[in-house]
Amino acid sequence: MTSPHPEEATAPAPASPRSAAHVRRAHDVGLLVLRLGVGLIVAARGAQHLFGWWGGLGIDKTAVAFAQFGYPAPKAMALIAGLTETFGGLALAVGLLTPLAGAAVAGTMANAVAAAWPLGYFGGFEFPLLIGVGAAGLALSGAGRISLDAFLPLLRSQRLIYGIAMLVLAAILATVTILLSKT
Numbered sequence: 001m002t003s004p005h006p007e008e009a010t011a012p013a014p015a016s017p018r019s020a021a022h023v024r025r026a027h028d029v030g031l032l033v034l035r036l037g038v039g040l041i042v043a044a045r046g047a048q049h050l051f052g053w054w055g056g057l058g059i060d061k062t063a064v065a066f067a068q069f070g071y072p073a074p075k076a077m078a079l080i081a082g083l084t085e086t087f088g089g090l091a092l093a094v095g096l097l098t099p100l101a102g103a104a105v106a107g108t109m110a111n112a113v114a115a116a117w118p119l120g121y122f123g124g125f126e127f128p129l130l131i132g133v134g135a136a137g138l139a140l141s142g143a144g145r146i147s148l149d150a151f152l153p154l155l156r157s158q159r160l161i162y163g164i165a166m167l168v169l170a171a172i173l174a175t176v177t178i179l180l181s182k183t
Contacts, residue, residue: 024145031144032095038134039093042105046085049078069115070181077177084108092138095147098155099162102139106132107170107177114178139163 048056057065059078066074066081084104091101109132116125140163142149149155155162 043089049082095143103166103170105135110174
């Protein structure tokens with residue numbers, strides 16, 4: 001049986017909104033939004049710690065706060081935290097070395113959670129926890145195709161093991177740093 005309209009018989013079916021291409025595009029755009037949000041928020045916080053921008057403390061006053069939290073070598077620790085937040089956040093935002101950047105930010109946020117723990121969940125550690133979980137999720141998922149990682153052969157197709165390895169390293173370093181602050 002032939003169709004009364006020959007053009008209908010040869011017209012391709014419209015792509016389903018759940019087609020693989022649509023799902024990948026939505027996934028990539030979602031990762032971009034998450035990366036920009038988490039990355040730029042963390043980078044701005046790091047710039048506050050390093051340079052005192054946007055009403056921040058700057059490195060010297062941040063070091064005083066780190067000393068009050070019990071960190072040894074508070075100025076060095078404040079510098080490391082500020083650099084990790086600033087450059088890790090910027091790397092997340094543009095999707096560069098995302099497993100490493102996400103893990104670095106997650107490790108730094110683990111320390112922020114530990115420092116804010118006495119304040120309790122609400123008004124205390126919920127914000128660094130949220131940022132840390134978001135950064136860890138990005139370390140595991142990768143940056144997506146709208147990123148600088150998409151141009152790096154090793155990271156072009158994200159491997160879960162990269163994120164896991166970086167998060168294990170970050171967890172070890174964060175644990176050591178937290179334990180040093182408690183001694």
